[in-house]
Amino acid sequence: MQSKKRRTQQQRTDATRSALIAAARGSFVAKGYAGTNTPDVAEAAKVTRGALYHHFESKRDLFHAVIDAEQEALANDIEDATSDDGDPIDALIEGGRAYFKSMQAPGRTRLLLVDAPAILSRDELEAIDDRHGGRTLREALNVALKQGV
DSSP, X not given: OOOOOOOOHXXXXXXXXXXXXXXXXXXXXXXXXXXXXXXXXXHHHTSOHHHHHHHOSSHHHHHHHHHHHHHHHHHHHHHHHOOSSSOHHHHHHHHHHHHHHHTTSTTHHIIIIIIHHHHSOHHHHHHHXXXXXXXXXXXXXXXXXXXXX
């Protein structure tokens, strides 16, 4: 008889956080920040409210995690679509196209361009951007400047 390998505590934690972020994203997109409530998010994620509040201090904290995940996905899409080889201007153009394509993901524009600036502070948004897309854009611009473009 083959035994089923148990997931580690970290794997269970990651799975719960991911489920909560996915459920919250769906609710924030469908209902907006004000219309989203944590009992519905917990139910959609198939966890208790206690589990939700174990991982996130508040609905705002959960929203912050959703925005961070959206920015990370956006940055990954841009990085996947661009190459480090070749002309830096071409890379910036490729990155711009990838940005607009990625922003077409359902709900992403609302989350990142409408709701996030209304809910999160400028400092929070800059910190998220620094971890993700803003950093890569600055790097690409610096390469272009160093090459005299």
